[in-house]
């Protein structure tokens with residue numbers, strides 16, 4: 001009985017706060033649940049799917065509430081989703097938003113940035129994001145999303161310039177928490193960072209880790225990515241790992257090693273083919289894929305991942 005009463009009261013207070021929240025953008029109507037991870041840390045989990053599914057809510061965002069304010073990590077895929085997140089945060093805390101940290105600049109993680117910026121949050125991003133910000137690809141992507149995610153992404157949605165660029169390991173220690181920002185350089189995107197939150201020991205990895213499935217390699221620098229994962233694998237005492245997509249990693253160390261082993265396997269197996277000047281089709285057919293074949297997303301992504309790594313290995317060889 002007491003349980004039902006408290007759930008009821010929680011519902012009422014959520015309603016009161018939500019009613020007071022002022023929306024500026026068209027309201028998104030997806031299911032979004034702010035889940036508690038540890039004493040200071042909460043997160044929302046996007047749905048599985050492609051970028052334009054679920055009103056664009058396919059990536060995760062993390063919220064850290066310390067004694068005096070709030071840090072948000074990643075801003076979701078539209079201003080509307082960012083407002084929906086913020087309205088949820090307001091049901092549990094009225095503290096001001098100190099900062100928003102962007103793990104990397106990809107559309108599904110950044111179109112909500114302006115919501116936090118407009119509320120005075122400082123925007124932190126990894127050094128190198130200007131390569132994306134100034135690119136034609138970024139402009140085209142936004143143009144396309146204004147169409148495919150209308151009305152949640154619109155003419156009022158803009159690319160937000162960071163206030164501070166992170167280009168080295170950076171520690172923020174204040175008000176009962178410690179954030180260690182690890183600068184990774186080029187890995188999953190033009191520039192990536194991860195955040196380790198203490199004393200909770202929660203690791204926010206952005207898209208550098210894909211939980212329980214093979215990653216989307218894209219045009220990333222697989223060499224730098226692999227080095228990063230090797231560093232991470234040595235990290236002890238991680239209580240929870242929040243990836244850029246998908247659920248909390250049940251076994252953080254395993255999640256890191258899975259992605260690492262996959263990338264290492266791609267580079268090693270394809271590398272010997274590149275050295276022998278074999279064609280991509282030849283090498284691909286000759287590789288035993290059984291260690292990874294049963295993982296989700298293998299059939300959708302492995303061949304294209306292998307091709308991207310093959311091209312980058314050829315390039316690396318020419319640069320040597």
Ligand SMILES: [Zn+2]
Pocket residue numbers: 059106108109207244245
């Ligand atoms: Zn992503």
